[in-house]
Amino acid sequence: MSEVTVIVWILSALVILIAAVLKGLTGFGFALFAVPLLSMLLPIQVLIPAMILFNFLASLYLLFQIKVKLQARYFIPMFLASLAGIPIGVYALQNLDEMLLRLVVGLVIVVFSLLLFFRRNHEPRHKNKPIVFAGFLSGMLGSSVSLSGPPIAMAMNNKGYKKNKFRANFAIFGVLSSLFTAVTYLLKGIIQVASLKFTVYFFPLLLIGSQLGNRWARRIKNEKFRRIVLGVNFATGLAILIMALIKFNP
Secondary structure, three states: OOHHHHHHHHHHHHHHHHHHHHHHHHOOOHHHHHHHHHOOOOOHHHHHHHHHHHHHHHHHHHHHHOOOOOOHHHHHHHHHHHHHHHHHHHHHHHHOOHHHHHHHHHHHHHHHHHHHHOOOOOOOOOOOOOOOHHHHHHHHHHHHHOOOHHHHHHHHHHOOOOHHHHHHHHHHHHHHHHHHHHHHHHHOOOOOHHHHHHHHHHHHHHHHHHHHHHHHHHHOOHHHHHHHHHHHHHHHHHHHHHHHHHHOOO
């Protein structure tokens, strides 16, 4: 291997490991962390299908690790609503300026993360009702600007989901959505051999990172977990906002 290849290999391994720890800890955030960094090292045509496969495998692993009884009435409506949002997201991507979309999305994520973070004595409303609108937003944003996680994370946080219920619902949502996307990619011939090789090579690191994150999550109390999730959301929104402001040309 050349020197550049070795550097790319090492950096990719480090990013995958950290992203997997984040996924194992919070239940989401793998692609949010990995894609911006790995896109500077790898072709996007190789990277995006690999991220879908990584998310499917990591979500499946977490689903078997988290000891929570899942109820279909929570995650099925959320998943179906996300599918309904995909066509609108595709339309927005094709007809609106992507940087403007990211600017608005980043600002909304930052504002709502801060509001939820500093909210005191909040009594969750409609706690036992399924998450539909955030699922719809997830599908819309995922298909337009590759940001499917934050709307659902904020909705579950706002409903006061305990950490294991939060992570388990995110895991099953990740399994369903990534499987649906992977099948679509496969039928359209988007998944390349290079994407499969990348996934296979770094699969052990994915397992190690997911296991570490899962172990740490067990030691974290619910309130601290809630703040970590909001912190991840805030950091994501801030990064999106900064990048959009740098690249935005009105």
